[in-house]
Amino acid sequence: MQPSAPSYDERLTAPGSWWVIAALLGLSGGLVMFPLGNVPTLAGVIVAGALAAMGVSSYGSARIRVVAGSLVAGEARIPASALGAPEVLDAEEARAWRTYKSDPRAFMLMRGYIDRAVRIEVTDPQDPTPYVYLSTRDPEALAAALETVRAEAVKEG
Numbered sequence: 001m002q003p004s005a006p007s008y009d010e011r012l013t014a015p016g017s018w019w020v021i022a023a024l025l026g027l028s029g030g031l032v033m034f035p036l037g038n039v040p041t042l043a044g045v046i047v048a049g050a051l052a053a054m055g056v057s058s059y060g061s062a063r064i065r066v067v068a069g070s071l072v073a074g075e076a077r078i079p080a081s082a083l084g085a086p087e088v089l090d091a092e093e094a095r096a097w098r099t100y101k102s103d104p105r106a107f108m109l110m111r112g113y114i115d116r117a118v119r120i121e122v123t124d125p126q127d128p129t130p131y132v133y134l135s136t137r138d139p140e141a142l143a144a145a146l147e148t149v150r151a152e153a154v155k156e157g
Helices: 016-036 038-059 091-098 139-156
Strands: 008-011 063-067 070-073 076-079 083-089 107-109 117-122 131-135
Touching: 008 139, 016 038, 063 139, 070 131, 070 139, 083 091, 083 139, 091 117, 091 131, 117 139
Parallel strands: 107 131
Antiparallel strands: 008 063, 063 070, 070 076, 083 117, 117 131
């Protein structure tokens, strides 16, 4: 395998029901413009639908990747050498870490429509972030990829 090929890659896409809601928002835009005639109605459907679709698409475009010895989650890039062991969280434990167990200094990439997660301690003493919390549909695969990259970082370092 190439060193730059991701060993884990997931896009946190929005569920299909959100796309139905975006389509309904487009129809609502047309209904608002309906008293003004056919052309404004069509424009309202197009503009409202496009804005709703852009919102759903951008929210669901967050990615989690393990690539080139690093964890890339959204905009964050964290070297594997700065990470501790990943902890797979079931739905109940993930909810706890999102709510009453959470630390405001933590980096959290969470999506409410994904009920499982992985929590990884940040071991870099220079970094004030205590842990990384990532919503994921396949926490076991993400944890395995992180363990592999961490083991490689320990061998090299």
